[in-house]
Amino acid sequence: MNSIELRSDTFTKPTKEMLDFMFSANVGDDVWDEDQTMKALENKIAKMFGMEAALFCPSGTMANQIAIKVHTQPGDEVVCDYSSHIYQYEGGGIAFNSSASVNLLKGTNGKISVALVKDSLKEENIHFPRTSLVSVENTTNKGGGACYKLKDLQDLASFCSSQNLAFHMDGARLFNAIVKTNTKPKDYGGIFDSISVCISKGLGAPIGSLLLGTTKFIHQAKRIRKVLGGGMRQVGYLAAACDYALEHHIDLLKEDHRRAHEIETLLKDRPYVISVLPVETNIIIFSMDQPLKLVEYLKTQHILCSAISSNQIRFVTHFQFDDGMLKTLKKALLNYS
Numbered sequence: 001m002n003s004i005e006l007r008s009d010t011f012t013k014p015t016k017e018m019l020d021f022m023f024s025a026n027v028g029d030d031v032w033d034e035d036q037t038m039k040a041l042e043n044k045i046a047k048m049f050g051m052e053a054a055l056f057c058p059s060g061t062m063a064n065q066i067a068i069k070v071h072t073q074p075g076d077e078v079v080c081d082y083s084s085h086i087y088q089y090e091g092g093g094i095a096f097n098s099s100a101s102v103n104l105l106k107g108t109n110g111k112i113s114v115a116l117v118k119d120s121l122k123e124e125n126i127h128f129p130r131t132s133l134v135s136v137e138n139t140t141n142k143g144g145g146a147c148y149k150l151k152d153l154q155d156l157a158s159f160c161s162s163q164n165l166a167f168h169m170d171g172a173r174l175f176n177a178i179v180k181t182n183t184k185p186k187d188y189g190g191i192f193d194s195i196s197v198c199i200s201k202g203l204g205a206p207i208g209s210l211l212l213g214t215t216k217f218i219h220q221a222k223r224i225r226k227v228l229g230g231g232m233r234q235v236g237y238l239a240a241a242c243d244y245a246l247e248h249h250i251d252l253l254k255e256d257h258r259r260a261h262e263i264e265t266l267l268k269d270r271p272y273v274i275s276v277l278p279v280e281t282n283i284i285i286f287s288m289d290q291p292l293k294l295v296e297y298l299k300t301q302h303i304l305c306s307a308i309s310s311n312q313i314r315f316v317t318h319f320q321f322d323d324g325m326l327k328t329l330k331k332a333l334l335n336y337s
């Protein structure tokens with residue numbers, strides 16, 4: 001029996017239609033700039049966001065780390081929320097790849113504000129690191145899938161520009177935010193220096209993140225991708241998967257959000273749940289005593305999820321978690337005490 005997968009939207013698998021589309025891709029050697037399917041994907045997503053250029057990366061981590069490397073010099077400081085993926089879950093990559101330090105802010109559900117950034121900036125003084133980059137995550141993973149209001153990002157962008165700071169977005173789940181807030185990719189493309197957008201999470205491609213920026217930025221990014229071993233050959237197959245996901249899977253995110261809300265509503269009524277972070281998109285984070293006991297119980301019901309701290313559990317919905325599975329989950333949660 002297949003388990004119901006709620007550990008992450010990264011567990012989504014290519015559908016038969018996606019695989020068929022991949023197999024028919026026209027491929028070439030992308031290190032030699034000869035993979036037409038990849039070129040078309042990079043151009044398509046750059047145009048979609050109204051940005052000059054894009055670069056395919058094998059992971060969101062690599063896309064973020066390349067951006068940080070391009071935007072910083074050794075010793076510089078990167079400003080971000082303390083729970084950011086770029087800091088917490090990329091293996092110390094900011095230090096390892098860029099020899100940069102971090103200035104961690106305590107935002108709200110993973111989101112930072114102009115006031116917080118302003119307050120954290122150091123004066124020009126040889127004792128202090130030079131701040132060169134502000135990075136935001138949208139949606140926020142540890143913040144329970146929270147979305148920024150576009151206005152708040154516009155304010156952050158204006159502030160960064162006034163202080164000569166580069167502004168990057170880790171958009172691992174940006175399409176969830178776009179669907180939820182009824183915004184457009186170009187709204188973001190117009191205000192960020194760089195954006196990483198992931199196609200292998202809720203959109204269901206097996207591999208692939210795209211880094212977006214100016215032509216000059218992407219040229220530098222491509223050099224760094226090569227250094228990191230991310231120059232790949234017949235990647236048109238993967239580009240085709242991403243293209244298929246962009247064409248067919250964005251609309252499905254709304255349903256993922258609806259199912260997440262239904263889970264939130266049920267959890268709020270369960271006596272063993274202490275609190276649930278406000279659910280905006282496809283991530284549900286709730287706190288309780290002894291979360292591992294519930295994780296183990298759900299496993300016996302063939303439902304997989306993870307404890308993300310000593311008192312928190314996370315569920316992530318995706319298009320391969322359907323209404324039948326939602327029903328099974330609800331029943332299991334109701335039967336647990």
Ligand SMILES: Cc1ncc(COP(=O)(O)O)c(C=O)c1O
Binds near residue numbers: 060064140172
């Ligand atoms: C917010 C966020 N950023 C970046 C990443 C990294 O993506 P990848 O696993 O493709 O490296 C993740 C992965 O879950 C994520 O949640």
